[in-house]
Amino acid sequence: MRKDLVSVLALYPTPLVLVGAITPNWVLAGHVGIMGHDHIMVSLSQTHYTNRGIRAHGMLSVHMVEEDLFKKADLAGCVSGAKVDKSTLFPYSVTQEGVPVIDQSRLTMVCAVERNDPTPGFDNFILKILHTYADEAILTPNGRIDYDSFKPVLFEMPGYTYLRTGETIAKCMSLNAK
Ligand SMILES: Cc1cc2nc3c(=O)[nH]c(=O)nc-3n(C[C@H](O)[C@H](O)[C@H](O)COP(=O)(O)O)c2cc1C
Numbered sequence: 001m002r003k004d005l006v007s008v009l010a011l012y013p014t015p016l017v018l019v020g021a022i023t024p025n026w027v028l029a030g031h032v033g034i035m036g037h038d039h040i041m042v043s044l045s046q047t048h049y050t051n052r053g054i055r056a057h058g059m060l061s062v063h064m065v066e067e068d069l070f071k072k073a074d075l076a077g078c079v080s081g082a083k084v085d086k087s088t089l090f091p092y093s094v095t096q097e098g099v100p101v102i103d104q105s106r107l108t109m110v111c112a113v114e115r116n117d118p119t120p121g122f123d124n125f126i127l128k129i130l131h132t133y134a135d136e137a138i139l140t141p142n143g144r145i146d147y148d149s150f151k152p153v154l155f156e157m158p159g160y161t162y163l164r165t166g167e168t169i170a171k172c173m174s175l176n177a178k
Pocket residue numbers: 025026027028029030031032043044045047048049050051074076077078079080081082155
């Protein structure tokens with residue numbers, strides 16, 4: 001029997017990301033989305049300290065989180081930069097745009113804020129991807145990101161847990177090939 005949960009958000013799991021804002025400050029987010037082929041969206045509570053840096057500078061970094069990063073990533077999601085200095089949580093470099101990028105991250109996008117499309121209580125930053133920095137170790141010989149090597153941690157809100165990325169089960173559009 002199907003139960004109507006009314007308007008429960010059910011689009012999980014999502015990739016877990018660490019957002020880096022200028023000064024720097026790091027925040028953990030699971031509410032992210034893909035828009036077309038060159039834009040992404042990050043939804044951040046307007047109460048967060050990070051949003052101030054994003055609004056002021058219009059630039060940020062988005063790091064996909066693997067298991068080696070996620071203990072510290074979890075901390076970035078537990079404490080606010082308004083109370084604790086999170087700038088030393090990760091060794092980082094600064095890009096030509098002045099955006100902090102975590103050295104240990106194997107997959108990072110540096111983005112410019114194109115606009116903010118707020119919903120009650122949230123800034124929904126629509127981001128144009130300027131650069132995607134990938135560790136060569138996660139690339140196939142033809143330069144694509146290899147998700148057999150790269151294993152992002154996933155997030156689900158209802159149980160508030162982290163999940164492991166699974167195995168490749170098939171090539172897309174191959175299942176009905178004759
Ligand atoms: C697993 C996890 C996922 C989170 N996802 C989001 C999110 O998508 N959007 C959001 O606004 N806050 C999210 N948070 C909460 C922020 O990361 C957290 O409140 C953080 O301390 C805010 O830091 P700031 O004040 O320095 O910006 C998440 C926290 C955790 C632990």
